Amino acid sequence: MSSEASMLVPTPPTIKRIERISPTLYEAAMKCTSRAAWLAGGDGKLVPPHPRALLGTGVHAVLERARAGGVAGTTEDEWRSGAERFFDEKMRQLFAATHPLLHAKFDGPDRLPFYNLFRARAAQMAADAAASLSGRAGHAIARSSGGGLAVEAALVSKDGRVAGRADVLDSANATVIDYKTGAAGDSDPVTESELRQLRLYAYLANQNGIAIARGVIERADRSRAEVPISAQDAAEEGRRALVVLDGYNQHAGKPFESGASPSPDACRFCPCIPFCEAFWRTAEPQWIGQCGTHVEGVVESVEGGELVSINLNATRGTGANGPAVVTRLSREWLTFSGAIPQPQQTVRVTDAAYVEESTAPAVFRADRVTTAVWTVRSQAP
Numbered sequence: 289m290s291s292e293a294s295m296l297v298p299t300p301p302t303i304k305r306i307e308r309i310s311p312t313l314y315e316a317a318m319k320c321t322s323r324a325a326w327l328a329g330g331d332g333k334l335v336p337p338h339p340r341a342l343l344g345t346g347v348h349a350v351l352e353r354a355r356a357g358g359v360a361g362t363t364e365d366e367w368r369s370g371a372e373r374f375f376d377e378k379m380r381q382l383f384a385a386t387h388p389l390l391h392a393k394f395d396g397p398d399r400l401p402f403y404n405l406f407r408a409r410a411a412q413m414a415a416d417a418a419a420s421l422s423g424r425a426g427h428a429i430a431r432s433s434g435g436g437l438a439v440e441a442a443l444v445s446k447d448g449r450v451a452g453r454a455d456v457l458d459s460a461n462a463t464v465i466d467y468k469t470g471a472a473g474d475s476d477p478v479t480e481s482e483l484r485q486l487r488l489y490a491y492l493a494n495q496n497g498i499a500i501a502r503g504v505i506e507r508a509d510r511s512r513a514e515v516p517i518s519a520q521d522a523a524e525e526g527r528r529a530l531v532v533l534d535g536y537n538q539h540a541g542k543p544f545e546s547g548a549s550p551s552p553d554a555c556r557f558c559p560c561i562p563f564c565e566a567f568w569r570t571a572e573p574q575w576i577g578q579c580g581t582h583v584e585g586v587v588e589s590v591e592g593g594e595l596v597s598i599n600l601n602a603t604r605g606t607g608a609n610g611p612a613v614v615t616r617l618s619r620e621w622l623t624f625s626g627a628i629p630q631p632q633q634t635v636r637v638t639d640a641a642y643v644e645e646s647t648a649p650a651v652f653r654a655d656r657v658t659t660a661v662w663t664v665r666s667q668a669p
């Protein structure tokens with residue numbers, strides 16, 4: 289796969305064998321082997337991340353540092369200031385290394401939507417963690433009275449085939465804690481996916497001689513949800529993870545597409561959508577609610593100055609087929625890595641907003657945060 293990031297649809301990687309599975313990979317592979325293959329070995333720089341995902345990575349880095357005692361200070365104000373400085377520095381590094389489309393859209397990391405909100409959350413969580421570590425008030429982390437608190441504990445199962453890094457492993461309280469950068473949803477306090485991850489961390493802890501009786505999800509909005517985890521539940525999750533690993537490796541050495549299982553649930557938020565042929569072959573307008581608006585079509589004309597509209601004949605994706613226009617595209621987003629799309633070229637517009645589907649042409653509006661326009665290589669079907 290080319291390592292040069294542009295708006296040409298990337299070539300998908302071949303699926304490579306993996307020797308061990310992590311909780312994150314387990315979740316991806318349960319949905320779709322190809323999605324897991326991208327997570328395990330894809331070049332993430334070829335696809336722009338969602339700005340919130342980038343900010344979430346920054347928050348996680350701050351928290352990891354704070355929980356390891358790496359934020360200097362003795363008062364809450366000092367911890368917060370130290371955490372904010374670290375967040376700013378981390379975000380500069382992450383932003384510099386990310387896909388150039390994000391650079392074309394935003395002048396710097398602090399221009400990303402919700403930057404200050406994520407920064408404030410990171411600082412508060414870091415201050416709570418630092419206070420907890422120093423024995424002061426403001427506990428955000430369950431902490432053992434007699435030691436046994438392991439931060440970002442790297443664990444491997446006895447057979448070496450499952451591995452993971454729990455955010456906090458509190459052996460004295462038989463608790464594993466996973467930190468989430470998003471706020472709690474409206475439904476269950478702990479989702480099915482989060483429960484599977486907690487159980488797998490518990491399995492890893494048990495395999496390393498640490499008994500776990502409960503899992504905790506802590507969120508950046510400072511909410512906390514706890515679930516009991518029995519040794520049997522943990523063992524069963526470990527067994528399922530090995531089955532998923534074996535199933536994954538049956539695709540090793542095969543083309544990316546051989547492992548694709550497109551569905552509205554599997555493809556939701558999948559970073560592979562721009563280059564996943566199986567998605568484009570299978571996606572239907574009914575998927576739009578879960579998967580978002582993604583349209584492939586042949587360009588008929590391009591109009592406008594700084595704000596560009598692309599008229600196209602939509603042929604595949606979650607939008608209705610037929611005449612369509614994609615409006616409010618910044619020229620810079622289209623030209624930073626090459627020429628503007630030309631008539632007869634096939635483009636894929638991902639994560640647009642549907643404005644009007646009942647008219648002809650259907651109208652899609654570009655969203656500054658998420659929309660990307662990809663050009664399909666001419667040899668692609």
Ligand code: SF4
Binds near residue numbers: 561
């Ligand atoms: S877009 Fe869907 S089918 Fe393709 S890799 Fe992602 S989850 Fe799998």
